[in-house]
Amino acid sequence: MYSGTAGRVENCQVGVFLAYASAKGSTFLDRALYLPKEWAEDQERRREAGVPEAVQFATKPELARQMLERALAAGAGGGRALRLGDGRHDLRR
Numbered sequence: 001m002y003s004g005t006a007g008r009v010e011n012c013q014v015g016v017f018l019a020y021a022s023a024k025g026s027t028f029l030d031r032a033l034y035l036p037k038e039w040a041e042d043q044e045r046r047r048e049a050g051v052p053e054a055v056q057f058a059t060k061p062e063l064a065r066q067m068l069e070r071a072l073a074a075g076a077g078g079g080r081a082l083r084l085g086d087g088r089h090d091l092r093r
Contacts, residue, residue, distance in 0.1 A: 001036050016060050018067040020076060029076060030067040034060055 003010045018030040033055075039045055040057035058066070071077075 014060075016063040016067070018064065018071060020071075029071050032063045032067060034063060 001009065001012060001014060003012050003014065006012070014034040016032045016034055017028060019026055019028050035051065035055055035057060037057045039049075039051070040055075
């Protein structure tokens with residue numbers, strides 16, 4: 001799979017993370033392992049790797065949206081405006 005960190009195709013795992021930061025500190029709120037479409041569609045590979053049936057293919061932005069929705073439903077942000085980013089780009093709405 002292509003790794004943006006390595007800048008090339010590598011045998012690696014790619015994670016999507018949700019963090020909260022304020023003037024008082026920061027913390028991780030959620031995380032998800034990105035499962036490439038090729039893996040999601042390969043039942044034998046999934047079985048050998050122990051990937052649960054409930055895990056389905058989702059793009060990295062879709063995983064981020066799902067995590068953000070869970071965090072907001074749990075009260076993250078305390079009703080304040082949130083700023084989204086991917087570590088390099090500001091993704092404000």
